[in-house]
Every structure is written in structure tokens, then in C-alpha cells.
Amino acid sequence: MLIFEHSRKNRRNYSQAPATRPAKSNIPDNLKRKSAPLLPEVSEMDTVRHYTRLSQKNFSIDTEFYPLGSCTMKYNPRACNSLAMLPQFLAHHPLAPEDTGQGFLACMYELQEILKDVTGMSAVSLTSMAGAQGELIGITMIRAYHDARGDTERTEIIIPDAAHGTNPATATMCGYKVIEIPTNREGDVDMDALKAAVGPKTAGLMLTNPSTLGVFEKKVAEMSQIVHEAGGLLYYDGANLNAVLGKVKPGDMGFDVIHMNLHKTFSTPHGGGGPGAAPVGVADCLLPYLPIPIVAHEQGVYRWLTEKDRPQSIGRLSAHMGNAGVLLRAYIYVRLLGAEGMFRIAEYATLNANYLMAELRKLGFEIAYPTRRASHEFIVTMKEIKDRTGVTAMHLAKRLLDKGFHAPTVYLCLLIEPAETESKETLDRFVAAMKEILDEIETQPETVKTAPHAMPLKKIDDVKAARELDLVWNPAG
Amino acid sequence: MPFIPHTEDDVAEMLASIGAASIDELFDEIPAELKNGKLTRVPTGMSEMEIARLMYERAQQDGFYLNFIGAGAYEHHIPAAVWQITTRGEFYSSYTPYQAEASQGTLQLLYEYQTMMASLTGMDVSNASLYDGASALAEAALMAVRQHKSSRRILIPQTVHPVYRKVVRTIVKNQKIEVVEVPYDPATGQVAADKLEQFAREEFAALVIPQPNFFGVLEQVDMLTDWAHDKQSLAIAVVNPTALAMLKPPGEWGHQGADIAVGEGQPLGIPLSSGGPYFGFMACKQELVRQMPGRIIGRTTDLEGKEGFALTLQAREQHIRRSKATSNICTNQGLMVTAATIYMALLGPEGLYRVAAQSHANTLTLAERLENLSGVKRAFQGPFFHEVALQLSVPADKVLNKLKAQGVLGGVLLEQDYPELKNTLLICATETKTTADLDKYTEMLQQALTT
Numbered sequence: 001m002l003i004f005e006h007s008r009k010n011r012r013n014y015s016q017a018p019a020t021r022p023a024k025s026n027i028p029d030n031l032k033r034k035s036a037p038l039l040p041e042v043s044e045m046d047t048v049r050h051y052t053r054l055s056q057k058n059f060s061i062d063t064e065f066y067p068l069g070s071c072t073m074k075y076n077p078r079a080c081n082s083l084a085m086l087p088q089f090l091a092h093h094p095l096a097p098e099d100t101g102q103g104f105l106a107c108m109y110e111l112q113e114i115l116k117d118v119t120g121m122s123a124v125s126l127t128s129m130a131g132a133q134g135e136l137i138g139i140t141m142i143r144a145y146h147d148a149r150g151d152t153e154r155t156e157i158i159i160p161d162a163a164h165g166t167n168p169a170t171a172t173m174c175g176y177k178v179i180e181i182p183t184n185r186e187g188d189v190d191m192d193a194l195k196a197a198v199g200p201k202t203a204g205l206m207l208t209n210p211s212t213l214g215v216f217e218k219k220v221a222e223m224s225q226i227v228h229e230a231g232g233l234l235y236y237d238g239a240n241l242n243a244v245l246g247k248v249k250p251g252d253m254g255f256d257v258i259h260m261n262l263h264k265t266f267s268t269p270h271g272g273g274g275p276g277a278a279p280v281g282v283a284d285c286l287l288p289y290l291p292i293p294i295v296a297h298e299q300g301v302y303r304w305l306t307e308k309d310r311p312q313s314i315g316r317l318s319a320h321m322g323n324a325g326v327l328l329r330a331y332i333y334v335r336l337l338g339a340e341g342m343f344r345i346a347e348y349a350t351l352n353a354n355y356l357m358a359e360l361r362k363l364g365f366e367i368a369y370p371t372r373r374a375s376h377e378f379i380v381t382m383k384e385i386k387d388r389t390g391v392t393a394m395h396l397a398k399r400l401l402d403k404g405f406h407a408p409t410v411y412l413c414l415l416i417e418p419a420e421t422e423s424k425e426t427l428d429r430f431v432a433a434m435k436e437i438l439d440e441i442e443t444q445p446e447t448v449k450t451a452p453h454a455m456p457l458k459k460i461d462d463v464k465a466a467r468e469l470d471l472v473w474n475p476a477g
Numbered sequence: 478m479p480f481i482p483h484t485e486d487d488v489a490e491m492l493a494s495i496g497a498a499s500i501d502e503l504f505d506e507i508p509a510e511l512k513n514g515k516l517t518r519v520p521t522g523m524s525e526m527e528i529a530r531l532m533y534e535r536a537q538q539d540g541f542y543l544n545f546i547g548a549g550a551y552e553h554h555i556p557a558a559v560w561q562i563t564t565r566g567e568f569y570s571s572y573t574p575y576q577a578e579a580s581q582g583t584l585q586l587l588y589e590y591q592t593m594m595a596s597l598t599g600m601d602v603s604n605a606s607l608y609d610g611a612s613a614l615a616e617a618a619l620m621a622v623r624q625h626k627s628s629r630r631i632l633i634p635q636t637v638h639p640v641y642r643k644v645v646r647t648i649v650k651n652q653k654i655e656v657v658e659v660p661y662d663p664a665t666g667q668v669a670a671d672k673l674e675q676f677a678r679e680e681f682a683a684l685v686i687p688q689p690n691f692f693g694v695l696e697q698v699d700m701l702t703d704w705a706h707d708k709q710s711l712a713i714a715v716v717n718p719t720a721l722a723m724l725k726p727p728g729e730w731g732h733q734g735a736d737i738a739v740g741e742g743q744p745l746g747i748p749l750s751s752g753g754p755y756f757g758f759m760a761c762k763q764e765l766v767r768q769m770p771g772r773i774i775g776r777t778t779d780l781e782g783k784e785g786f787a788l789t790l791q792a793r794e795q796h797i798r799r800s801k802a803t804s805n806i807c808t809n810q811g812l813m814v815t816a817a818t819i820y821m822a823l824l825g826p827e828g829l830y831r832v833a834a835q836s837h838a839n840t841l842t843l844a845e846r847l848e849n850l851s852g853v854k855r856a857f858q859g860p861f862f863h864e865v866a867l868q869l870s871v872p873a874d875k876v877l878n879k880l881k882a883q884g885v886l887g888g889v890l891l892e893q894d895y896p897e898l899k900n901t902l903l904i905c906a907t908e909t910k911t912t913a914d915l916d917k918y919t920e921m922l923q924q925a926l927t928t
Contacts, residue, residue, distance in 0.1 A: 003589050003822050010827075016556040017828030018908050022838035025723075026860045031695050033725050036826035038596035047822045048558050051815075055567035057582035062566025064579075075480050076570050079525045085560070088536035093546045094752030095889050097881060100542060103535030104751050117518040129608040129753070130808035132795070140651055166807050168800035174651040178800040216506045247504055248511045263808075267480075271812025272583035273573035273605075273772065275754035291647075315647035319549050319611040319640050319741065320752025332532065337479050338522025343514065348481045350503045355491040373506050398578065407576050423482040424491060450780075452578050458779040460577040465777035465789040469766070471602045472592040473776075 003050050004473055007040040016044070038475065057456055058272070059406045065426050066406040067356075069377045069415025070164065070212055072242045072264035072349075073406075077333060080267065084328040094320035098303050104328070105302035108321075109295040111331040112279075118342060119238075119258055120251025121281030125290045127322040131239065134259025134278030135170035135206070140314045141257055141282065141289040142204045142233045143174060148289075148312070151231065154203035158227070160189050162213050164239060167206045176203060187215040187369040194223060198230035208237040209253065210244065210375030213368065214353075214415065224254025233257065233285070238278075241265045242419070243350060243376035246343035256283045265345070266330040277326040288312035293321050348420035349376035352427060356418050359431045363438055368413060377417035380408075391441050391448050398459060399440070399451035403433040479522060543914060544886045547864045547905025548691070549610070549638050550752065551744045553719065553832060554909055555816075556823045559746045563816040573772075573811070577787040578779075583811065584786035587774040590818040597721045597821075598714070598738040599728025600760035605772040606809045610741025611641040613757030614685065614715055615648035616804060617737045620761075620768045621683035621711040622654055623803070624736075628682040628710075634659040634668040636690035637715060639894035657681070663897075666694040666857025666866065668701060683711040686735065688727070689720060692891075692903065693840070693864025694857050702731030714738040718745050718758065720862045722826070722833040728762075737761045746820025747813055756810035756817065767793060770804030835908035836863035839915065843906045846919045852926045856891075856901050864905040866891060866898070871926055873900040879925040885918060 042050070059066070066073035092101055112124045128134040139157065146154050157171035158179045168178045181193040189207075205227045210216045217223065224234055236250040236258035242265040250258045262268045263276040270276075282290055292313050293304040304321070307313065337345070353374040360380060361367050368379035382393040393414050397407030409415040418427055440448050452459065483491075488500070497503055504512070523531070544552050563569070567582065574580030574587075587605045594603035607613040618631045631649070633642055635658050646656050659676070662669040667690070684705035689695050698714075705712040714727035714735040727735035743755035761769055767790065775789035795802040824832065844865040847853050852870035869876060873890055880887035888902040895901075906915060 002585070002592075003818075004592065012825060012827055013556075013823055016554070016823055018831040018835040020835070021827075021831055022834050024838040024841055025834070026841060027695065027723065027837070027862070028860055030699065031725055031860070033721065033723055034729075036830070037593070037722065037726070039593055039821050039824070039826045039829060041825045041827075042822060044556070044558060044823060047819065048562060050822075051562045051586065051819050052565070054582035054586050055562070055565045057580075057585070058567045058571045059576070059579040060567045060572075061570035066572060068572060071572060073572060077480060079528065081564060081569070083529060083532040085564075086532060086536040088539045088541060090748035090750050091541055091544070091552075092539055092751045093544050093552070093749045093886065094550050095546050095548055096542065096544070096886050097877075100881070100886070101539050101751060103538035106535060107532075113518045117516050120513070129612070130806070132805045132807045133608065133612070136648070136805060140647070143651065165795040165797070165799045165802070166805050169795035169798070169802040169805035172800045172802075173805045175653065218506055218508060221508065221511065244507070246514060246516060248507055249513050252511055252513050269569045269812065270572050271810075272568055272571045272580070272815065273811035274808040275608075275756070275810045275813060276808040277754075316640055316643045317612065317647060318609050318644065318753065319638065319755075320609075322752070323754035324751040325748075325754050332528055334519065335523050335528050335531070336525065339516040339519040341479055341522050342516060342519060344478055344481055347500045347503075348478075348483060351483070351488065351491055351495075351500050354495045354497070354503050358495045373503055397576070401576065401579050406572065406579060421480050421482070424487040455578040456581060457578050457783055457785045458781050460779050460785050460787045461777050462577075462787050462789070465775035465787045466792075468777070469789070470776040471588075471766070471773060471789075472595045473588070 002473055003040045003042060006042045006046050006050060009041060011041040011043060013044045064404060064406050065422060065430060067408045067416045067418050067430060068406060069409035069417045070239050071409065072417060072419055074267050074419035075421035076267055076269045077336065080329040080332040083332050084325055089328065102302055105295055107328060107331045109297050109302050111327060112295060114334050115260065115279055115281060118245060119260065119281045120249030121258060122284045123287050123290055124279050124281045125294050126279045126327050127291050127293065127317050128259060128278040128280055129318055129323050130276040131259060131261045131278045132166040132170060133317060134280050135166055136173060137280050137291050137317060138235050138257040138259060139170055139174040141286045144289040144314050145233065145286055146203055154201055156201045157203055158197050158205045162211055163206060163208060164212060167237060183213065187213040187372060188217055188219060189223065191219060194226055198226055198232065202230045202232040204233040204235055206235040206237060208239050210240045214375050214377040214379055215369055215372045216375055220253045239264065240375060243346055245346045247346050251283065257286050262326060262330040267333045268326045268329045275323045275326055277323045289314050291315060291317055345420055352418040352420060352422055353377055356416060356427050360434060363435050377415055380414040380416060382413055385441060389441050389445050391445055395449045395451060396437055399437050399448045400433060401452045402454040405430055405433055542884055542886045545888050545904050545906060545918060546886050548889045548903055549741060550749050551905065552749055552907055552909050553744055555746050555748060558823060559816050559819045562819055563812060568812065568815050574788060581786060584774050586815060586818050588776055588786050590814050591774060593821050594758050595760050597718060597726065598760040599726030599734065600738050601763040602766050603758065603760040604769050605774055606814045607757035607759055607771050608810060609755045609757045611644035613739040613759050614641050615645045616770045617713045617739045617759060618645055618649050618683065620737060621713060623768050624711060624765060625682035628680040629653060630655045630657055630681045631683050632657050632659055632676060632681045633685045634661065636661045636668055636692060637685055637687045638691045665859040666692040667696050667859045673704060681710045683713050685713045685715060687715045688724060689717060689862040692857055692866045693861040694859035695862060698730045702735055706731065706733055711736040716740045718742060719833050722829040723837065736765060742813065742817050745817035747816060754810060754813055756813035768803060770806050772809050832908050839906040839908065839910050840865055843915045843918060846915065847922060850923050850926060856898065863907060864903055867902050867904060869900045869902065873902050876925045880921055883921055885921060
């Protein structure tokens with residue numbers, strides 16, 4: 001039932017809105033609204049019940065295990081939320097003078113310093129509101145760098161074919177042509193293809209390491225050399241930073257610009273699809289182009305750097321300074337963990353992934369890169385099972401929902417990432433569920449193919465959703 | 478180990494299963510010369526009690542002020558239920574609703590949100606949100622260029638929020654799209670209709686129309702919308718969602734209505750919190766829906782015909798279309814939209830109208846009182862919603878400092894972005910301000926002007 005269907009004309013919540021309806025106005029009649037908007041008229045209790053019930057129809061980290069590859073669904077500590085929501089922080093206006101926000105700015109400055117340290121970059125800007133915006137900033141800076149050198153013939157960005165879809169979409173949005181290069185049977189970028197692809201048109205390379213295939217690009221130093229020798233720059237997509245935090249720094253791998261998804265590695269909530277935050281770090285060569293605002297600390301006072309301080313900056317990406325409250329949660333998280341906790345993230349995420357990979361292999365699942373270590377994630381191929389039984393990765397994923405586990409990331413395969421916050425018992429329960437499904441595939445494949453069965457709904461009709469577009473509720477039906 | 482549940486026995490059993498001697502061995506594919514375990518600027522970890530102490534101290538350091546600043550972010554009362562429900566773990570810690578059967582709660586809520594926003598803006602459809610108001614305007618500009626096909630130029634009045642104009646430039650210049658600014662009328666503070674004529678013979682993909690504009694002033698939206706449509710340009714509305722409870726929605730502007738409506742969703746139940754996270758909204762006419770960026774939710778059925786919700790029109794998006802997607806956007810601001818939807822449901826049409834009307838009346842009252850002071854005059858004669866620009870006869874920065882010393886944030890200086898507007902304050906008084914607050918501001922300004 002929709003919230004609108006609970007609505008009754010003239011039902012109101014008297015405590016939440018102003019008590020009177022002031023008539024005082026200077027708005028000309030031709031600019032006034034003539035009919036009320038379609039908002040529901042429901043009591044506070046019915047509203048609370050409605051949205052509480054809706055929340056209960058969701059899977060979430062607080063209720064289920066998400067073995068979701070490249071998404072790093074780790075526990076979101078409650079302290080991060082409650083302390084970021086202290087009333088003074090919530091009440092602070094973004095345009096209030098800097099001297100009224102020194103406490104908040106101190107947190108942001110320290111977060112910048114911490115992120116510089118863990119990534120090995122020279123400077124960090126916190127403004128980016130999501131991974132894809134971090135990418136946009138990074139590629140825009142690469143363009144600014146080449147333009148500033150009068151090097152305007154570079155029109156191509158090289159991207160491995162296994163990259164997340166935002167990488168090529170970003171390159172296009174920045175006006176570049178995308179050159180895709182293949183990966184070899186070991187899961188590494190095909191070096192010959194890379195050598196053939198680079199040249200005077202190469203503006204840069206976008207790379208995720210460990211890659212979306214769940215393996216560490218061993219030849220990253222050589223790749224860096226090839227691209228740099230051709231005059232291009234290296235972009236690091238920090239989607240999988242969780243796997244190597246404190247073990248290896250993107251700056252040491254030769255990257256010139258990186259983004260880090262705080263909603264992954266630094267445990268800020270996914271919130272049902274956002275808000276994210278993706279600070280951008282740069283090497284010295286890109287320092288002047290970093291987007292503003294950036295927090296500076298001078299003579300014991302924190303202040304925002306603006307266009308005046310950074311005339312070559314690519315500019316601003318948000319009305320204020322990005323997703324401040326998300327940044328505050330990440331700050332609290334890194335202070336809780338400390339330096340010693342940073343190493344442990346990568347260690348236990350990697351332990352969990354390799355354990356799960358080993359256990360699933362013992363069950364008979366085919367691992368995509370069996371000779372490789374899992375980074376913090378790994379791929380189970382479904383080809384043999386599909387060819388033999390017709391059960392696809394998506395069928396298996398939907399059946400996992402019935403067993404109380406969120407689906408892994410599904411392409412034609414399953415990309416599985418158990419974050420470090422999951423216990424061995426949870427992983428063992430997941431393995432047991434995978435075994436049950438494997439047995440079902442042999443004995444009752446239709447049960448798997450028609451899953452889910454235990455959810456509030458059967459399989460959703462996506463085709464109908466797209467063909468018979470129904471995007472807003474119409475009271476007339 | 479914070480947030481890591483493994484016991485020593487667990488680790489031993491897991492390593493035995495893997496066939497590795499140590500956790501360190503699991504990193505043996507990383508070339509030794511790249512390994513770098515040194516962190517020099519990350520402090521050691523703190524307990525929850527210690528970090529709580531630190532954050533309380535920092536919050537206290539920032540304190541509370543009586544706030545009269547608006548300029549794109551507005552202080553409104555947020556009902557207690559909004560964030561108590563929004564921060565339930567099932568909303569707070571859930572993933573993007575790609576697995577529809579495990580995400581019906583978020584998906585239905587987003588469908589309800591789309592319905593509310595489409596109605597509030599008077600448009601046919603809405604997406605499930607963008608990052609913020611500024612980036613939503615940039616996406617609308619890109620959308621207009623895709624739709625228009627022949628022009629790659631966008632007309633943006635100088636009455637649009639200065640930072641929004643900067644953000645649009647940052648984002649669209651990569652695609653060789655030109656931003657052309659339209660001056661404002663110094664008497665009314667509205668888009669200068671006579672200056673618009675100089676662009677009459679040029680081709681533009683779109684005209685951006687703010688309502689209210691950055692000065693708080695109401696624009697002649699019907700005239701501007703028709704002007705854009707007469708020259709085959711799209712009309713992009715940038716609107717305040719609270720104001721829409723009182724003001725004519727973009728879908729009804731001019732003869733045909735605006736084509737795209739965007740704006741900052743923060744006034745709908747999102748705390749000011751130093752500028753974010755907020756959310757951008759975007760609604761448009763039906764014929765533009767396939768050009769719209771970001772996630773969109775559709776109502777459909779499951780295989781047994783039971784009503785359900787799913788992400789739809791995904792063929793526009795980066796995870797399917799890769800380099801040919803309408804935008805690179807992946808994330809939206811889901812949790813903020815959760816709060817906004819609950820906010821709108823709790824307030825309803827009458828509640829939201831009262832918030833708007835009280836904010837408008839408070840600002841009007843404050844403006845009248847301040848105008849009566851000697852040395853204060855209204856900068857613009859146009860009608861306004863809940864912000865007003867006032868010109869002072871003395872240095873305005875000094876006045877703001879005096880007010881701040883007494884715990885009042887008196888507004889923002891327009892001179893930073895409009896050098897011609899010397900000593901001019903932009904002041905906002907939402908429904909959160911009492912008569913006593915307005916009195917206090919008036920008295921303090923009077924003192925500041927005379928001492």
C-alpha cells in the first residue's frame with residue numbers, strides 16, 4: 001500500500017508545522033500556486049508505521065550478509081552516525097564564518113592528512129560526492145594538466161575491459177575517446193595490448209587495483225612506466241582500496257590521481273544507494289588543479305582554500321563542500337581504528353576472501369583465476385553449470401536471497417567479497433547455503449531458476465517495468 | 478580489534494583451509510618493492526568513549542548561533558520522526574536496490590518520492606535524486622544539449638546561485654558546451670528582460686530560470702519560459718522545493734510549462750550540516766524521460782502479478798551502456814531522499830504550505846522593520862520569497878562581525894560574488910524564527926549601525 005492510499009482529506013500533524021497560516025504576502029497573484037501538490041495527508045503514527053514497515057522489506061548490513069563484490073559492504077559503526085549527528089554539527093550553516101566552525105574544520109583537515117598518508121598522495125580534496133564524481137574530477141584534472149602544457153592532441157583514455165562501467169562513462173563525459181584493452185587468462189591486463197594502445201593520443205589510463213576481477217595487477221609498475229613514457233597520466237580507481245589498505249599505497253604504484261570511496265573502505269553507510277563520498281588525491285604534478293574547497297591550517301586556524309588561493313583549480317563540483325556529514329563519519333571511523341586498524345582491514349578482508357574462495361572451491365564451484373590469490377574478492381564462474389543445467393549466475397543469486405543472503409555482484413559470473421567485519425560462522429553459513437543450492441541445481445533446478453520463493457515478492461518483471469512505464473502514482477488509477 | 482570478530486582459533490582454521498602459513502602470505506602477489514606498511518600521520522586508535530569525548534568537544538567549540546543565512550541552504554524545523562526512521566539500519570545500511578526483491582522498501586519509498594516531486598514541480602516524471610542542486614543543474618544543462626541536438630550553448634542568468642554557475646562550468650566545459658550569462662536588472666533584481674533581447678537571434682539549447690532567484694527575488698517565469706520556447710530552446714527551472722508549496726510550479730510556467738525542473742532538496746528535512754550531504758532533485762516532461770540521468774524507479778508486478786517496484790530504464794545508465802551512458806552517475810543520495818520523503822509525508826500539503834508561508838511572512842516582516850532603520854534600504858524592488866537583499870550605509874562586514882559577537886549570523890555579503898553590490902546583505906528568516914528573534918535582529922542591527 002502506498003503512503004498516498006493512507007491519506008484522508010484534511011488529516012494533519014499539528015505539532016510539526018507552524019500553528020498558523022499567515023496571510024501576509026507580497027507575492028503577485030500570477031506567480032502563486034493554484035492547486036495543492038499531491039502530498040499525503042497522514043498522521044504521524046501512520047507515517048512512522050508505513051516507513052518502518054517499508055524498511056523491514058529491505059535487506060541491509062544490519063540484518064544480512066552482503067557478499068557483494070567491489071562494493072565492500074562492511075559494518076557501519078553506530079558511533080560514526082551518532083557522533084556525526086551531534087546537534088551543533090547538524091545546525092552549522094555551510095556559509096557561516098570559518099571561526100564558527102573550527103571544530104568541524106579540524107576534523108576535515110585531519111581527515112585530509114590521514115587520507116594522504118594511507119594513499120601516498122601529495123594532497124587531497126574532500127569535495128567529491130561519489131565515486132563517479134571522483135572519476136570526473138580526476139579525468140578533468142588530467143585534461144587540465146595536458147592543456148596547461150599546450151599538449152592538446154591527447155584525445156584517448158585507456159581502460160581495461162573489466163573496469164566498472166563508470167570508468168568509460170566518465171571518460172566520455174570528459175570528452176575523451178575510450179580505448180578498451182583486454183585482460184589475459186591470468187586476470188592481468190594484457191601488456192602487449194597496452195603497449196599497442198599507448199601513443200601520442202594517450203591522455204591517461206584508468207585502473208582499479210586490485211582489479212574488478214579480484215586480483216592484484218602484478219605488473220602495475222611496468223604499466224605506469226609505459227603510460228608515463230607515452231606522456232599519459234595514471235588514474236587509480238579506489239573501489240578496491242580496502243584490499244590493500246596499509247599494505248601498498250597507490251602513490252607508490254605510480255598513480256598520479258586517485259579517488260577513494262569512503263562508503264566502501266571507510267565504512268560510511270550505503271544508505272540504499274547514497275550519499276557516497278569519494279575524496280580525490282593527487283601527486284605533485286596535479287596539485288594546482290585540485291578542486292576546491294580544501295581545508296588549510298595556518299597559524300593555528302583552519303580555513304577554506306578558494307579560487308583566490310588556487311587559481312588553476314578545475315573549480316567547484318558542489319554548492320558547498322561535498323557530503324560533509326559523510327566525511328565526518330569517515331573521520332570518526334579512522335580515528336576509532338587508528339593506524340594499527342588500517343592494516344587489519346586489508347588483512348582480514350583478504351583472509352575472509354581467500355577462505356571463502358577455498359571453501360567454495362572444495363564444494364566444486366569453478367574459480368575464475370584458480371592460480372591466483374583472491375584480493376578481497378574473487379570470481380566464481382557459472383559457465384559449466386549454465387551449459388549443463390541452464391542455471392545462471394542470476395538464478396543462483398536470487399536463490400541466495402531465499403536463504404537469507406544478499407546476492408553477490410552478478411555479471412555472467414559471481415563476484416564475491418566478504419568484508420573483514422564478517423565472522424567465520426557467517427562465512428560458514430554462506431558456504432552451507434551455496435552447497436544447498438548446488439545440490440538443488442542437480443536435483444531440482446527449476447526451484448533455483450524460478451527463485452526467489454521466500455521473499456515478499458516473486459521475481460520482479462523488469463521488462464514490464466521498462467515497457468509499461470509507471471514512474472509516478474496517479475490517484476485516478 | 479575494532480569491528481573484526483576473528484578469534485585466534487578462527488584465523489588458524491581459516492589459514493589451514495586456505496593452505497597458507499600466515500595472513501602475510503596472502504599478500505605474496507604484491508611485488509615486494511611496492512609494499513609499504515608505514516603510516517606516519519595516522520594516529521593510534523581510540524575507544525568509542527575517547528572519540529565521543531573528542532567529538533563532543535569539537536561540537537561544543539562550534540556551538541549554536543541564531544542563523545539568518547540562507548543563500549542555498551535553509552534552516553527548517555525537521556520533525557523528530559524523520560531521522561529516527563531514516564537512520565533505522567534497514568535504510569541506513571542497505572545497498573543500492575539492484576536486487577529488487579530484497580529492496581522493496583527503498584524502491585517503494587523512491588516511487589513515492591518521485592510522485593511527490595513530480596507533483597510539487599508540476600512535471601510528469603522525476604528521477605530518484607542526484608548529488609545536489611548545483612550538480613543537478615549541470616546535469617540538466619547536459620540533458621538539454623542532448624535533446625536540442627543543434628546548439629551547445631546554455632543561457633544562465635546572473636541571478637542563478639553563483640556557485641551553481643561555477644559548478645555548471647566545471648562539469649560542462651569538458652564537452653565543449655558554452656555557458657553564456659544574462660545580466661540582471663539592478664532596480665528589480667530580476668533577469669533583465671531588455672538585456673535578454675540581445676540574445677534573441679542566437680541559438681541556445683536552454684535558458685535557465687531560477688525561482689526564487691539567488692537574491693530571493695521572484696522572476697517573471699511565464700515570460701521567460703515563453704521566451705525560451707519561442708526560440709526553440711528548452712526552459713530549465715531551478716526552484717526551491719519549499720517555495721513550491723506557494724509558488725506556481727514549473728510545469729505551469731508560460732504556455733507550455735518548463736521542460737526540466739531541478740533544485741536543491743535540502744530544505745525538505747535535511748539538516749544544514751556544513752553543506753552536505755544534501756540531494757539534488759530533477760523532474761521533467763514525459764518526452765525527456767529517456768534523456769534523464771540517474772536512477773529511476775518504476776512500478777511493475779512480480780511473476781505472479783503482485784505489485785512491486787524496480788529500477789527501470791537502466792539502458793540509460795553506465796553499468797549497462799558504459800561509454801554511451803547519459804551520464805557517469807552511479808550513486809544517488811538515497812538516504813537523503815528517504816528523509817525528504819518522510820518529511821513531506823509528515824507535513825502534507827497544508828504543513829508544507831505553512832512552512833513556506835511562515836518563512837515568507839517572517840522575511841517580509843523582518844525586511845519591513847529593517848528598512849525602517851536609518852541607513853538600510855532594500856537593494857531590489859522585485860517581490861521576494863524568504864530572502865531579501867538589504868543595502869547598508871556602513872561597511873557590512875563589520876556589521877556582521879558585531880552581530881556574530883552576540884551570537885547572531887546576520888546573513889551573507891553579496892559583494893563576494895557581485896562586486897557592484899557593495900555593503901549588501903542577503904538575509905533569510907525561515908519559519909524557525911520567532912517574533913522575538915526578529916526583534917533581536919532589528920535591535921542588534923540598529924546598534925551596529927549607530928555605534
